[in-house]
Amino acid sequence: MDAEKIEQLKKPENRVLYLSGPVGLETGNIITRQLEALAQASEDDIMMIINSPGGAVSSMLMITECMDNLPNDIVTMVVGQAASAAAFIGACGTPGKRLATTNSRFMYHMARGGFDVAGEQTEKFVRTVRETMDQHMARVTGHTLEAIPEKTRLELFLTAEEAIAFGALDRIIE
Numbered sequence: 482m483d484a485e486k487i488e489q490l491k492k493p494e495n496r497v498l499y500l501s502g503p504v505g506l507e508t509g510n511i512i513t514r515q516l517e518a519l520a521q522a523s524e525d526d527i528m529m530i531i532n533s534p535g536g537a538v539s540s541m542l543m544i545t546e547c548m549d550n551l552p553n554d555i556v557t558m559v560v561g562q563a564a565s566a567a568a569f570i571g572a573c574g575t576p577g578k579r580l581a582t583t584n585s586r587f588m589y590h591m592a593r594g595g596f597d598v599a600g601e602q603t604e605k606f607v608r609t610v611r612e613t614m615d616q617h618m619a620r621v622t623g624h625t626l627e628a629i630p631e632k633t634r635l636e637l638f639l640t641a642e643e644a645i646a647f648g649a650l651d652r653i654i655e
Contacts, residue, residue: 497528500544504533504566509540513547520551528556529574535565535588538610545573545617554578558654559641564588569614572621572649579651587639587649589618591630622648 498515502508512529519527535541548555548570557574559567559581568587571579581587591611615629624632624647632647644650 495528496523496525497530500529500531500533500567500570502533504536504540504544504570506537506540509537509543512544516544516547516551516555520553524552526554526556526575526578527551528558529570531557531559531563531567531571532561533563533567535563535567538566538614541566541569542613544570548573556580558582559585559587559650562586562588565590568649569617573617576621577651579649580654581641581644581650581652583641583653583655585641585644587641587644589633589637589639589647589649590635591633618649624648 496519498512498519500508500512516527516529554575555573556578557571557580559571561582562585563571563581564586565588568589571581571587591614611630615626615633618624618629618633619626622629637647639647639649641650641653645653
């Protein structure tokens with residue numbers, strides 16, 4: 482994607498939506514509705530600009546599953562930070578169209594489930610969520626499924642250049 486196309490997509494009247502702040506139920510609903518509306522309006526690319534500390538796994542999965550099921554290419558561009566769920570969403574953009582600014586920062590980690598209670602059913606649910614996320618990350622980064630938990634067991638902090646090497650980003654823009 483050339484610089485002129487990126488500039489065109491950034492114009493507010495064009496196909497741009499913003500994921501900023503925590504990824505929660507309301508944000509997930511808004512982003513999903515916006516993605517679906519833009520997809521219905523045209524087959525052109527949709528750009529999602531991301532600056533977020535992350536958030537709820539369920540909302541993250543809602544957004545990425547919507548992205549996966551649209552016919553449009555989803556251009557993701559991280560400006561600032563993409564941590565946790567937001568980094569995952571950014572990595573799930575269309576291959577070749579996952580962008581970031583020079584000073585963007587990324588943080589990936591193993592899903593924790595978001596529960597304050599322990600128990601067999603909770604542990605089973607968290608394990609299932611981790612497996613789903615690991616499968617997605619393996620698919621979008623090119624790493625083996627076995628390698629993802631090892632790389633994300635603890636927080637993995639990356640610069641934009643390191644995110645490219647990790648396979649979660651395609652290009653840095655100025």
